[in-house]
Amino acid sequence: MTAGLSPAGARGEPRGRTADGLRPVLQPALDGLDPRPSPPDGPPLPLHDVTFVIVDLETTGGSPHSSGITEIGAVKVRAGRTLGEFQTLVNPGGPIPPFIAVLTGITDAMVASAPPVCQVLPEFLDFAAGTVLVAHNAPFDIGFLQAACEATGHPWPAHDVVDTVRLARQLVGKHEARNRKLATLARLFGARTTPEHRALADARATVDVLHALLERIGSHGVTTLPELLAFRTKISPAVLRKRRLADDLPHSPGVYLFRDADGRVLYVGTSVDIRTRVSTYFTGAEQRSRMARMVTRAEAVTCVVCTTPLEARVRELRLIAELTPHYNRRSRQPDRAPWVKLTAEPFPRLSVVRAVRADGAAHLGPFGTTAQAEQAIAALQDAFGLRRCSGRLSRKPAQVPCAQGEMGRCGAPCLGGEQAQGYAGTVERAALAMTSDVSEVVSACLARAAELSRQEKFEQAAVHRDRLLAFLRAARRRDRTAPLAALPELLAALPRPGGGWELVLVRYGRFAGTTLVPPGAAVDEYLRALRATGEHVEPAIPPSPAAHPEETEQVAAWLEQDGVRLVSVEGRWSCPIRGAGWARALLDPEQADPDRLASTWDPPFHAPLTDPDTPDVVLEIPESDRF
Numbered sequence: 251m252t253a254g255l256s257p258a259g260a261r262g263e264p265r266g267r268t269a270d271g272l273r274p275v276l277q278p279a280l281d282g283l284d285p286r287p288s289p290p291d292g293p294p295l296p297l298h299d300v301t302f303v304i305v306d307l308e309t310t311g312g313s314p315h316s317s318g319i320t321e322i323g324a325v326k327v328r329a330g331r332t333l334g335e336f337q338t339l340v341n342p343g344g345p346i347p348p349f350i351a352v353l354t355g356i357t358d359a360m361v362a363s364a365p366p367v368c369q370v371l372p373e374f375l376d377f378a379a380g381t382v383l384v385a386h387n388a389p390f391d392i393g394f395l396q397a398a399c400e401a402t403g404h405p406w407p408a409h410d411v412v413d414t415v416r417l418a419r420q421l422v423g424k425h426e427a428r429n430r431k432l433a434t435l436a437r438l439f440g441a442r443t444t445p446e447h448r449a450l451a452d453a454r455a456t457v458d459v460l461h462a463l464l465e466r467i468g469s470h471g472v473t474t475l476p477e478l479l480a481f482r483t484k485i486s487p488a489v490l491r492k493r494r495l496a497d498d499l500p501h502s503p504g505v506y507l508f509r510d511a512d513g514r515v516l517y518v519g520t521s522v523d524i525r526t527r528v529s530t531y532f533t534g535a536e537q538r539s540r541m542a543r544m545v546t547r548a549e550a551v552t553c554v555v556c557t558t559p560l561e562a563r564v565r566e567l568r569l570i571a572e573l574t575p576h577y578n579r580r581s582r583q584p585d586r587a588p589w590v591k592l593t594a595e596p597f598p599r600l601s602v603v604r605a606v607r608a609d610g611a612a613h614l615g616p617f618g619t620t621a622q623a624e625q626a627i628a629a630l631q632d633a634f635g636l637r638r639c640s641g642r643l644s645r646k647p648a649q650v651p652c653a654q655g656e657m658g659r660c661g662a663p664c665l666g667g668e669q670a671q672g673y674a675g676t677v678e679r680a681a682l683a684m685t686s687d688v689s690e691v692v693s694a695c696l697a698r699a700a701e702l703s704r705q706e707k708f709e710q711a712a713v714h715r716d717r718l719l720a721f722l723r724a725a726r727r728r729d730r731t732a733p734l735a736a737l738p739e740l741l742a743a744l745p746r747p748g749g750g751w752e753l754v755l756v757r758y759g760r761f762a763g764t765t766l767v768p769p770g771a772a773v774d775e776y777l778r779a780l781r782a783t784g785e786h787v788e789p790a791i792p793p794s795p796a797a798h799p800e801e802t803e804q805v806a807a808w809l810e811q812d813g814v815r816l817v818s819v820e821g822r823w824s825c826p827i828r829g830a831g832w833a834r835a836l837l838d839p840e841q842a843d844p845d846r847l848a849s850t851w852d853p854p855f856h857a858p859l860t861d862p863d864t865p866d867v868v869l870e871i872p873e874s875d876r877f
Contacts, residue, residue, distance in 0.1 A: 294474035294475060294476045294477070294523065294526050295474060295475045296473060296474055296475075297464060297472075297473060297474060297475060297478060298328075298329045299328070299329070300328065300382055300475050301326065301327070301328040301333070301380070301381045301382065302326070302327050302328070302381060302382050302383075302384050302412070302460065303324050303325070303326050303377070303378040303381040303382070303383055303384065304324065304325045304327065304384040304385070304453045304454075304456045304457050304460060305322070305323070305324040305374075305378070305383060305384070305385050305391055305395075305453060306322075306323050306324070306385065306386070306391060306449045306450070306452040306453040306456060307319055307321065307322055307323075307390075307391045307394050307395070307449060308320045308321040308354050308356060308447065308448065308449050309342075309350075309394060310342050310344065310345075310346050310347060310350055311347065311350070312390075314393045314394040314396070314397035314398075315397060317342070317394075318340070318342025318343050318344060318367070319340045319342060319367055319370075319394055319398060320339065320340055320342050320346060320350075320354070320356050320361055321337075321338070321339050321340060321354070321356060321448065321449040322336065322337070322338055322340060322370060322374055322449055323335075323336065323337045323448070323449025323450030323451070323452065323453040323454075324336040324337075324374065324377060324378065324449075324450075324453055325450075325453045325454055325456075325457050326377065326378075326381065327457055330461060332457070334377070335450065336373075336374060336377045337449065337450040338364070338365070338370055338373075339356070339360060339361050339364035340361065340364055340365065340366065340367050340370050341361045341362070341363075341364045341365065341366045341367075342361065342367075343366060343367075345358055346358050346361070353447050354447045354448060355447070355448065356448075367398045367401075367402065368402040371395075371398055371399065371402055371404055372404065374395075375399075375404065375407065378407075378409065379407065381409070382409065382410045382411070382412060382475065383409045383410070383411045383412070384411075384412045384413075384414060384456065384460055385411070385412075385413065385414070385456070386413075386414045386415055386432045386452070386456045386459070387413065387415045388411050388412070388413035388414075388415070388416075389413070392411055410475065410479055412460070412478065412479070414435075414456060414459050414460055414463060415430050417463045417467065417481070418430045418435055418459070418463060420481065421463055421466045421467060422435070422438070422463075422466075426438060432445045432452060432455060432456060432459065433445045435459045435462075436455045436458065436459060439458055439459055439462035440458070441454075441455045441458035441459060442454070442458055443455045443458070464478075467481060469490075470490065470533055471490065471493045471529060471532050471533045472533050473529075474526065476526075476530075477529070477530060477533050480530065480533075481533060488546065489532055489542075489545055489546065490532060492532055492545065492548065493529065493532040495528070495532075495548065495549075495550065495551045496525055496528040496529045496532070496551065499524045499525040499528055499551065499553055500524055500525060500553070500555055501523050501524070501525050501526065502523070502524055502555045502556075503520075503521070503522045503523070503524070503555070503556050503557075503558060503559045503561075503562045504520070504521075504524050504553050504554050504555040504556040504562050504565075505518060505519070505520050505524075505553060505554045505556065505562055505565045505566050505569060506518070506519055506520070506521070506524050506527065506528050506551055506552070506553045507551065507552050507553070507554075507569070507575075508531075508544060508545070508548040508550075508551055508577075509548065509549065509550045509551070509552060510547050510548065510549055511549045513550075515569075515573045515575045516544050516547055516548055516575055516576060516577050517541075517544050517548075517575050517576075517577040517578055518566055518569045518570050518573065518575050518578055519566065520559075520562045520563055520565070520566040521562070522559050522562075524553050524555070528551055531545050532545065540577055541577070543577075544577040554569075557764050557765065557766060558752055558754075558764050558766070560754060560761070560764065560804065560805070560808045561761070561764050563804050564761040564801050564804060564805075567584075567798055567800055567801050567804070568798075568801070571583070571584050571585075571798060584798035584799075584800065585604075585605075586604055587604075587615065587616035587617065587618070587799070588602050588603070588604060588615060588616060588617045588619070588620050588622075588623040589602070589603050589604070589605070589606060589613050589614065589615035589616050589617070589623070590602060590603075590613065590614040590615055590617070590623050590626050590627055590630075590684070590724070591603045591606075591611050591612070591613050591614075592611055592612040592613075592677065592680060592681055592684060593611055594609040594610055594611040597637060597673060598611070598636070598677050599636060599637050599638070599639070600627045600630055600631065600636055600680075602620055602623045602624065602627070606790075606791045606792075606793070606794045607791065608791045612680075612681040612684040612685055613684070613793055613794075614626065614684040614685075614721075614724050614725065614728060615724050615727070615728070616724075616727075616799055617720075617724055622720045622723075622724070623720075623724075625716060625717045625720035625721070626717070626720045626721040626724055628717045629691055629695055629714075629717040629718050629720065629721040630680055630683065630684070630691060630721065632694060632695060632698060632714070632717070633680075633683070633690055633691045633694035633695065634676050634679055634680045634683075634690075635676060636676065636677070636680055637673075684725075684728075685728075685793075685826075686826035686828065686829060687826065687828040687829070688721070688722065688725050688828060688829060688830050688833055689828050689833075691718070691721055692718065692722070692833055695714050695715070695717060695718035695721075696718070698714050699711040699712075699714040699715050699718070702714065722830050722833055723830075725829060725830035726829075726830040726831070727799060727803065728793060728829075728830075729825055729826065729829040729830050729831055730802070730803060730806045731759060731793070731795050731799045731802040731803060731806065732792065732793035732795075733823055733824055733825055734756065734758075734759040734795060734802055734805065734806060734823070735758055735759035735789075735790065735792065735793060735794060735795035735796065735802065736758075736792065736821060736822075737756070737757075737758065737759070737819060737820060737821045737823055738757060738758065738789075738820045738821055739755070739756070739757050739781075739818070739819075739820040739821075740755075740756040740757075740809075740816070740818070740819050740820070740823065741753065741754070741755055741756075741777065741780070741781070741816075741817040741818045741819075742754050742756075742808075742809055742814050742815060742816050742817055743767075743773075743814070743815045743817055744808075744811060744813055744814050744815070745813055745815075746766065748769065749768075749769030749770070750766060750767050750768050750769040750770075750771070751766070751767040751773060751776075752764065752766055752767075753765050753766075753767060753776060753777065753780055753817070754805070754808065754809075755780050755781065755784040756805050757784065757785070757786075757787035757796070758787050758788070758789045758790065758795060758796035758797075759790075759795025759796055759797055759801075759802040759805065760785070760787045760795060760796040760797035760801065760802070761797065761801060761804075761805055762784040762785040762787055763780050763783060763784035763785060764780075765779070765780050777817065
């Protein structure tokens with residue numbers, strides 16, 4: 251986002267200070283910002299508006315790493331019309347094998363004076379810029395082009411690629427053609443050019459094959475570029491007949507609901523374009539087997555049109571939680587998500603609970619599964635030696651410690667005296683780790699995992715790594731949602747493509763309303779109306795937001811976008827300096843090598859926890875910038 255500090259938990263380092271000792275983070279007023287439009291997403295591109303470049307290569311062999319290109323031929327087409335052609339011989343930098351020369355008719359003498367690929371490639375890339383590449387057996391031709399780019403230092407453009415061989419395997423039956431070779435398909439479809447193992451002729455033949463395949467694929471409901479790129483399998487006639495269910499749906503952001511013959515909701519989804527997304531369920535674009543079963547039961551599709559994509563995502567989550575559709579896998583029971591609690595009793599312990607209670611105890615979560623919560627508990631216990639026994643301990647000192655205490659895996663508060671006093675300090679450190687400072691857990695887990703790795707006990711080291719990852723993922727969620735949950739109100743704006751603003755109102759971490767400001771309209775009036783009509787929200791028990799945490803995470807993701815402007819914040823929006831944000835590299839399993847990380851681990855802040863010069867990072871907006 252444009253402000254000097256990203257939302258809570260989005261970054262691991264401080265970026266400013268307030269009157270408490272941190273430099274204030276300022277941003278220009280909303281009216282003073284030029285809302286330059288971002289590139290519009292727009293509806294999916296219809297196939298008749300797509301520009302294709304059909305390309306064919308002749309080479310000296312089958313491997314792009316040991317063979318060279320001898321000829322490039324390409325044809326640019328759109329809506330059935332040829333827009334241009336590209337053809338050139340290429341000096342491969344080596345001899346052409348005799349059997350290749352016989353097959354293609356291209357000899358060493360023909361390419362001796364031809365330009366090398368380093369000169370040809372920029373011209374071809376310019377010819378194909380902004381188009382969809384098509385080739386017959388695309389992995390071969392595109393592989394050679396990519397290898398040539400790598401060898402000559404040219405970046406490979408992010409072209410979409412269509413393989414006519416793959417399409418033919420889906421659309422041409424064995425009773426029609428004995429194989430899917432270009433010459434066979436060219437005869438089947440009556441191509442105007444006969445393939446002859448020369449690049450331009452073969453590219454021209456592939457043009458006619460492509461157009462014939464696109465005619466066939468239209469009967470499967472594929473009419474846009476994303477549907478063509480995603481097409482994989484044949485669709486049963488029963489599913490094809492249900493394409494009509496999408497006919498009356500709008501091209502708008504919102505939520506769609508598949509219903510059975512009795513009106514029961516089978517599945518809830520969301521999209522920036524409802525009609526286009528629903529249409530993909532009746533084409534080869536949808537690959538999930540359970541979605542295929544859902545579509546066979548569906549008899550109707552209804553929708554809820556939303557003002558913005560964020561509103562659509564939020565409504566989707568709320569409808570899934572309310573209706574618990576059979577074919578939705580996630581977010582079905584958000585109120586049953588597990589939390590880790592540091593119990594409020596004389597000698598606290600860690601426990602998995604299903605709800606946050608107002609008893610002053612520290613909570614961490616929520617987690618996706620109980621197993622993940624238990625892994626986080628193990629990470630905390632390894633770091634602090636909290637007691638593992640269940641039930642309440644008597645205030646009367648025990649004569650001998652439990653087995654865990656004898657092994658040094660528990661602080662043994664049951665013995666009373668110094669052990670009980672020391673345990674109180676351990677509990678304070680554990681509570682801090684669960685609410686704001688992950689450094690002690692990270693250091694302890696990494697040290698243990700690294701030691702096991704050096705002993706070549708890799709499976710045991712992986713156990714400690716996985717425990718740490720489970721803890722950090724929950725801490726990361728806490729860092730993002732808990733600060734938003736504490737704010738009575740936050741109002742932000744995002745510039746819209748073409749001008750104007752998208753305003754979003756958040757109260758106690760819950761999406762409370764949104765509106766669109768047309769270009770040139772008075773923003774103040776829309777701000778006042780949004781505040782007045784926004785949902786009234788009561789705060790939840792901290793650290794829970796007044797919504798499902800997944801909804802609050804969606805709000806946080808929206809706030810973290812580039813260009814988002816904070817209009818006003820009631821309260822203090824802060825993230826802990828030693829939260830999970832600065833340990834985010836550990837959240838990537840590919841980087842979570844315990845031995846390497848332990849050797850380079852350096853927590854960014856070493857000041858005492860009570861040092862007044864290291865408070866939370868705070869983002870505050872001056873009164874002059876508030877509306």
